[in-house]
Amino acid sequence: MEDDGLDEKLPQDLAxxxxxxxxxxxxxxxxxxxGPTLLNVGSADEPRYLPRAQAWRDSYARFLLERLDADHLRTAAAHQAAKERLAHTQTVGFLRSIYRANREEGRLAALRAVSPASMREIRLSHQIAVELCARAEQxxxxxxxxxxDISRRRLLAATHHGNTLTALGAIPGVAENSTDQLIHELDDLDDNPRLS
Known part of the structure; x- marks a missing residue:
């Protein structure tokens, strides 16, 4: 079987x-x-409204924080790699790679892929990736x-709970189960901080 290079493991910071x-x-x-321009990120009893983009970016920064295990060094390395990837989107080489990746669909499709509007969209997602890393670091x-490490594990448990509520909290029983799990994890950290 021919090795297509897809099984090669990416460096952690790039991944x-x-x-x-x-x-x-x-x-x-x-x-x-x-939808509304302001989103309630609080509760019905204690509402806290944020502009739509800020609310979603805060939420996605917490999803990223959980995916990176609330590891500060790992998050800082991802932040640096994301900044480098953003800078790369400004290069001719990047433009060429986007053009070539879309060339199979025809010349017109390839030209559309590198249009100013399309390139702005690509750069926007890279800019937001940098922002998510910075927010997670903060x-x-x-x-x-x-x-x-105990604070990291507490943060990770609380973030996992918050993310579960954000993503699945409307499903009956999910909030209760997630809260029970959070309490159990925090109790374990209090009782056996070095064993958890």
Missing amino acids: DALTAWSLAANCVLYERDP IITEAGADHD
């Missing part, structure tokens, strides 16, 4: 930057969905999880 880019591309779709630092 994580690609995760950030993938989340950013999805975030853009939600930002553009029709959350980690503010929680003290950049230098304390």
